Amino acid sequence: MNTEKNYTLQIVMLSISLVVLSICIVTVVNIGILQKNTSKDIEIATENYISEQKRHARDQVRFIVNSIEFRKQRVKATLENLIKAKVDEAVAISTKIYEENKGKLSDKRIQGIIKNYLSSAQFSNENGYFFAVDMDTSKIIAHKVPKFIGYDMGKHRDAKGLNILQLQRDIFKKGGSGFHDMYFTKPTTNEEYPKRVYVKLFKPYNWLIGTGEYYDTIEALSQQTLIKRFSKISIDGNIYHFIAEIYKDKDGVKWAKALLNPNKPEMVGKTISLDKVDSQGNKFFKMFLETTSSGKGGFVEYWIKKPGTDKEVKKMSYVYYQKDWNWLIGSGFYFDDLEKHINAKKYELKKSTQNNIRYSILLAIILSISSYIAAVIIADKINSTIKQFTDEINSMNESLVEKIDIEVKKSSKQEQIIYEQKKLADMGQMINAIAHQWRQPLNALGLYGQEIVNQIDKKKLEEEFVRDFSKTHFDLVQHLSTTIDDFSNFFKPDKDKEIYNLLTQIKNLIDLVDIQFSNNNIDITISCLCFDEVHNIRDLGEDLKCEHQKVKLHGYPGELRQVLINILYNAKDAITEAREAGEIDKGLINLHLCFKDDNINIEISNNGGVIPEEIKPNIFLPYFTTKDESQGTGLGLYMSKISIETHMGGELTLGDSTDRTVFIISLPISISDSPNT
Known part of the structure; x- marks a missing residue:
């Protein structure tokens, strides 16, 4: 026992020693990486610094530009408030002069007082003044510049060709006052400048009283204000x-x-x-x-x-x-500020690297001491655990083989039960198909029998009728016998693989169920892509130029027929539901054959609608079905996928279509006379 403990302790110590050695190696490597990455960190820091400084510079400029735009928007509002207040004050004073002197002085005297007030009013800048226009005569009657007194504004056009007086008359029609833009000379120059004007009607004498401000004057004041503001930033x-x-x-x-x-x-x-x-x-x-x-x-x-x-x-x-x-x-x-930033970053990285080195060395020492102490404890624990698990493993091994055999038998039996359940369900469907196949021949035999009885009663039974009846009777009985043989062969188990003609198997199957599907208003077509042309195939013969007619496969034809029957009857159910819901008038099922690489694909499509996306992942799972319990077991597609992929080495998948449901059976071509092999 002591020998075992020593041996275990040696193993644990060796493992822990390797761990400690690995930590030391990793520490040394990390130190080298940290030092190597310092230059890379400096490059990143440089890029980040320049990017940050560029962002700050761009933001600073945008702030100034946005301030200018904001100020420009405020200029017009500020200007309008200023000139409106002045005109309102001038009209109020003129009204007061009129009211105080009305009846005391003549109108001419009162008008002279008001004109003198308007012409001599003082403004804070040299370009500011009031003006008045007699709306009856269209002439200027008050102005800071004497030469404009008596000027006929009815004939005046500004630098843009605008009739100012007509514009002002239009304003008075809408109300007693308003704003407008115009071009006019400044008192100190003969050049016209844009200005914002406010005019108001002085009703006692039907005068227009107004003032304005030149845009460049306000703009200059705005620029001075902003320059002063930006200088303080x-x-x-x-x-x-x-x-x-x-x-x-x-x-x-x-x-x-x-x-x-x-x-x-x-x-x-x-x-x-x-x-x-x-x-x-x-x-x-x-x-x-x-x-x-x-x-x-x-x-x-x-x-x-x-x-x-x-x-x-x-x-x-x-x-x-x-x-x-x-x-x-x-x-x-x-950029010299960048150098200062980088030097500070280098110092920071160097200090961080040194701290990491000290931490790594200290960690390695602590781990080494802790590992040695833990080694003895772990060794005893391992010995105890090994003994416990050894006993449990020996006990489990004794019953493991027996349990495996039982589970394998259970699994095989369950698969056989599932297969038999599906086969019985398929047999029921095929019996229905045979019933439809027999109904017409039996009716014909019944009619012939009745006709013979009638002719015997009338004593008119002719030899030619008897011969015709004999031939027809034989053909009908032969048809019934062939149907029984097809049914028997259809469900005959495939014990061994055999060579079979694919197209013949498909055609025989369709012939067996075609009447039943036709009675349900469903047409079944077979098509193939042969020599780059699409052919519709129902009758096989030497004159049919179809390369698929020669394809022979090595496998289990019975299982393939069951797979096809399952997909066809699923399509029949889907079409019936769609027709009852009024979504379609007639059911269509198509089996399309085409070569692809070393495989032959059978694409089975129907117009009974599209499988919803949420259930597509589950359609091949056992016992999954969207039908009532009385209509389906949920085993069909599950067993079909096992038959195609496990037994035949092929693949069964759901095709991609937006207007119909498509299943694709892909089978390897092992024996074929086609050009593709």
Whole structure:
């Protein structure tokens, strides 16, 4: 016993020693891998840093662009609120002047006071003023610029050809006031500029009183507000932003002027040459314009001095051109900041690697000590377990062979029972088919017999009629006998494989059941693909040019017939259900033969509907059926699959079709006169 314990202890110690050695080897390998992967980690860190900085730069530019778009949308609303308030105030004051002096002064005197007030009203900018138009005469009666007093607005067209007065009359038809756009000169220039105007009807004298504001004036104020706002934005890490205004003439871009550069405030207001080059010879400002010429933003790499240094360093900026304001907006980062980030990453990786090495060595030592202590305990446990299992195994071995024999016999018996059950079910179906086959000959014999009795009674029995009856009687009896022989051969068990003609077996089977199926309004057709042509086959003969007619197989024809009968009667049931449901008028079953590689395929299709997807995986399982218990056992397709695949070396599968059910029997061709063999 001690020898066994020592032997077990040695085995356990050897195994644990190998484990510990493996841990040490893995530790050394991991250390090498960690050190080797450091450079790869640095590359990944570099890519991640650049990607993150690019994202920050792009987000910074998009924030500025979105702020501009938001501000532009607010300009019109702000402008309208401003000019409406002024006009409402002017009309209110004019109304007050009128009410206070009505009946005291003449209309001409009152009108003069109001005109003087409107013409001399003070605005916060030099381009602001009120104007008034007499709607009866269409002439300007009040204006900041004297030369426009008396001007006939009925004949005026602005720079876009718009009749301003007619537009204003249309506004008054809809209500007493409204907004509209127009082009008009500024008090300080003769050039017309777009402006937003608000007009209101002064009813006592049928005057139009209005004012407006030039869009470029509000736009300039918006730009100043945004520049001031953006200059206060805190710099995010190493991201730097800038804005420059692009100046163009009819020949294109000429120069740029810096509007915002928080890192270099001394550049603001200075002109920037488009031909300015960096230390690498890049005309980076032209690169900005080329990158944004498509209307989209993009990244540009160039060299420029970093704030606080005299040395040019590599920089990447995301730039975007805001064409409405002619602003070039950019934000970027310097690559020397990347070096600082990478050095910090290297230190972090080095420290992490050293910690991993210490942890791995400590773990190996702890495992070695623990393994030695566990070895003795495990050895005793193993000895005890081995003895227990040895006793149990010896006991189990004694009865194992006996149990195996019993289970094998049970399995064989169960399969035989299933087979016999299916065979009885098929026999019942075939008896029905024979009944249909016999009905017509028996009726004919009955009619002949009745006719003979009638002629005997009338004493008119002729010799020619007797000969005809004899011949017909013999043919009918021979037909009944042949039907019995076919039925007997159909269910004769196949003990040994035999050579048989495939097409003959199929035709004989169809002839046997055809009348029964026809009585159920179901047509059965046989077709084949022969020499690239499809033929319909019911009569075999020498003149039928069909290569399938010569195919002979080596197997069990009786089992094949049972498989075909099972599939055909399943099709009959499905067609009957579909016809009763009103889905079809007539049943169609087709058996199609075709060569495929070294096999011959029999495709049996019917128009009784498609098998639902949810039950397709179960159709070949034993005892699975969708019929009532009185109509099916659920063994047909199960036994058919065993017969085709286990006994004949073929394959039985469900075909793929969207409008009918198709079963495919694929059998290997072992003996054939066809060109394919």
